[in-house]
Amino acid sequence: MEFNKLLSFSLSLVLILSVAESFDYDEKELKTEEGMEAMYDRWRAHHKVSEKSPEKFNAFKATAQLVHNHNKLKKSYKLKINSLADMTNEEYRSAYTHQNLKLPGPGCPACPACPAASGCPACPACPGASGCPAAANAKDLPPRVDWREKNVISPPRWISVDYMALTSIEAINAIRTGQNLVLSQHQVYHCKPTCKISDGIIFDFAKDTGIATLESYPPEIKGCDKSKFGKTLVTIDGNQYPAASAPTEEAVMKAVAQQPILVGFSGKDDEYKAYAGGIFSGPCGGEGKTILIVGYDQDPDGTKYWIAKAAFEEDWGEKGYIRILRTPEGICQMYTYTVMPLKSEETRNIEL
Template sequence: MEINKFILFTLSLVLILGVNVESFHYLEKELESEQGLQGLYDRWRSEHKVQAKGPERFNVFKYNVQRVHASNKQNKTYRSELNQFADLTHHEMLKTYTSNIEHYLALKGPHGPIKGSAPSGGGSIAGDASKLPKEVDWRNHNAVTPVKNQGQCGSCWAFAAVGAVEGINAIVTGQLVRLSEQQLLDCDNDGRNNACGGGLPCEAFQFIKDHGGLATEESYPYVGVRETCCFAKFGHHSVTLDGGWRLTINVESDLMDSLARQPVEIALDASGDFMFYKEGIFTGSCGTNINHSMLCVGYGETPEGQKYWIVKNSWGEGWGEKGYIRLVRGVEDPVGVCGMYQYATVPMKGPETRNIEL
């Protein structure tokens, strides 16, 4: 009987707070005093196994508590939480976990095909939206590997690129294989990409084509820092490509058209509420200075009619909806929410392009 009462009390508390049972939650009374905040900080550190502490880290935590609490008090379609980034400043988080995509785009110059022709059916020509599926989710077609974690390295570009390659390879061959981000960090460094310093997925696609494929994660595991390139891994247990293609800038229908065929790499601005996203359909706040690459794996619509994109991140399953975020679709801004329509790419692979030793 006592156990049943405890379970009912716990469920009631969750409903009252309006939080996910897997979230790190708090009571409002903990925010009313320095002692309460200190206790909340200690609980958060224990939950996320954070050893570092000090007056400055505590100040940052309190600042972020106010941000998250204020955001969740508003009538938004998404919720924020005190996740693994709660003791980081906005600047620290962006510096460590994102990549300055715009910097590398400027160095590359005006966009166009990486090499070869556009994918079948378009790629730079938007399809007829009325002929597209109402919803797409490549996770349901064995074309998306489990969520990965880039760690404290600005290698999002490599994870997004690898995710896209894993997707098209699974679609073409029927074989879902986890591939190596580390090989890109170590070897794709001839001035096009810069390991934890950032890079462009489109350049990674060309690198994979030029070097005879990308190794499996098992044969070339991730360590999260640039190490010496293992040239012996090229051409063994590798997935090959025909090149890549960049989608038309600021055309939502082009992204939908491409997603109907394969997962698509995108880039956006991960500032504002993005770092603390927990669940729901994210509508902002954020800017349009694209600095983070992710993998778009589909799109859908709620029963109420709100349209969204399904996007896989590389910050582990503890962030967002088990590592995913749903971004609002159909906004008036031509660049999309957080600028996500400014840069999107796909790898190209035909059925005749054989893998090596797989």
């Protein structure tokens, strides 16, 4: 989807996501077409959605049945009929999956062996030995980490998932400078020197040019207008792939203990879209998406999990976050793509 069309569509989602969170239904409504249509109309009124089409109604019906059937089972997480319930697969994949992230398929060797196997993406280049640290000893790590408690995570908001790298830059900038700034994906889109977008391009742009805040460079600005960059451009030193040489739980924990990091994730789209809370344990097999791991912990019963920020507002999941089952090998390809920005204590932002 073209960025401006996606932006317009996504801004409408922001308005939808700002309304009341809960939507209740009666099981009887699921049993007939008339009941489902009445339920859909109630949902549209609840979320102030004017658009209606057979395609979106069919998507809503499928979501409602999925939520109802899933929640009758004793799963580790729940689903809900949220404000994304009538998104078609095409709409969802355009808005909420990473267009340039291709996670390795079964049998693909891990980096840095950089395979040429069929169906395996090219490995990211590690910036020297420091870019591929060895797996950590779990005994040396904190038992729990939650960067939200340190006020370095920006508030949940809709952001194009292709630009989730911005959330990791926001976090390391807050850790290093004490400034909790929200960055502008619109400035990056309009001012980057290439029409392509990837995490690497965003990190390079932050290093070479600096990224403006959303406050100074809002969506209303058209084109690349350097006069609107504002007072501060956030910069970084580069990036590294912390679990490239050892895609293990310990390696990711070691990185997250230092700062929030981006990981690739292939949770099944329908369940991920309707996630309401609890520890997501699968199914997998969805389109690739990046999420920001902001911590890890475990339940009183000993179930370990990751804490991740997604590309949604507080209406989704656990106020914009998801907990994901933490295992040695990583569910849904979680350890096959990990990346984090670098910013030293001495690196200063550009003050205009």
